[in-house]
């Protein structure tokens with residue numbers, strides 16, 4: 001792949017564009033706001049999202065979506081989950097035929113309950129083999145600083161995944177391929193909700209035993225949902241499952257964990273939203289869509305259900321703790 005378009009110049013879109021450029025791939029980064037594109041062109045930094053990081057010369061920025069998409073071998077979609085459909089519908093006429101469409105978004109669409117690759121297929125009108133997702137322990141700020149990490153490129157077309165893997169491999173970024181798109185996407189979407197719960201626990205003053213319990217039981221309910229949707233159970237032991245779950249639940253850089261921590265300290269959802277400075281904490285919306293998806297499939301997801309009740313029904317995080325601990329006793333692998 002010689003030229004890649006990255007659509008969305010937020011934290012991850014910008015950091016991932018840098019990963020591609022540092023891998024020797026020419027990148028055009030599309031920014032929703034003209035001043036962000038102009039700022040990158042002028043000063044080589046994205047002042048709003050990654051002000052301390054100098055972007056490489058083979059990364060160009062534009063506010064013109066058609067210009068970004070022209071001649072791209074792959075189109076990377078770096079906008080929030082709940083905005084992917086409307087953005088992609090606008091870009092659709094300019095998508096290059098045959099280009100690999102790569103979703104960076106970690107969420108489940110409200111209303112349709114679709115995964116991001118399903119939204120991409122539907123809106124772009126392409127077969128599943130043409131759609132890939134990137135998911136793993138990938139906190140944008142660490143990657144933009146060149147800290148080593150691994151990730152997963154998931155695509156049902158293995159050769160296409162390998163092509164994209166080559167386009168984004170470098171000395172600090174190591175992507176693995178996986179054909180289990182369903183499992184990788186669910187891992188990425190569900191961990192945001194579990195990170196909200198871990199944040200709430202931290203805000204309530206609980207320590208590492210509590211965190212480990214939430215992470216492990218969070219993984220158990222994610223894997224149950226995955227089983228119901230035909231995912232490979234081993235995916236949840238990999239980078240897009242346990243790997244991303246641990247990184248997000250443990251890191252103060254995670255927007256989801258920070259959001260939950262504010263709620264645990266007694267803050268309101270509106271206050272936590274304001275403190276996020278316009279950056280997306282995907283779990284706040286995806287807790288509702290994942291909960292609904294689980295209910296439709298008859299899958300028990302008590303932590304996800306509780307996070308939804310805190311974020312959208314006014315449940316106190318302390319009451320959630322009690323409710324989870326007082327659930328009917330059961331066997332671990334039931």
Ligand SMILES: NC(=O)c1ccc[n+]([C@@H]2O[C@H](COP(=O)([O-])OP(=O)(O)OC[C@H]3O[C@@H](n4cnc5c(N)ncnc54)[C@H](O)[C@@H]3O)[C@@H](O)[C@H]2O)c1
Nearest residue numbers: 009010011012013032079083104105106138139140279280
């Ligand atoms: N930040 C990370 O560390 C990270 C890592 C891996 C995956 N992700 C995922 O990548 C996706 C994008 O996250 P991000 O961190 O870049 O988000 P962000 O909030 O930092 O940036 C979102 C970008 O999307 C653009 N956008 C386009 N249409 C929009 C709309 N209608 N509303 C709001 N923003 C709109 C914004 O202008 C902005 O450039 C999310 O699904 C997130 O879960 C993020």
Ligand SMILES: O=P(O)(O)OC[C@H](O)CO
Nearest residue numbers: 136137138139254255256
């Ligand atoms: O900041 P968060 O909570 O959106 O998490 C970022 C990434 O998804 C971590 O892999």
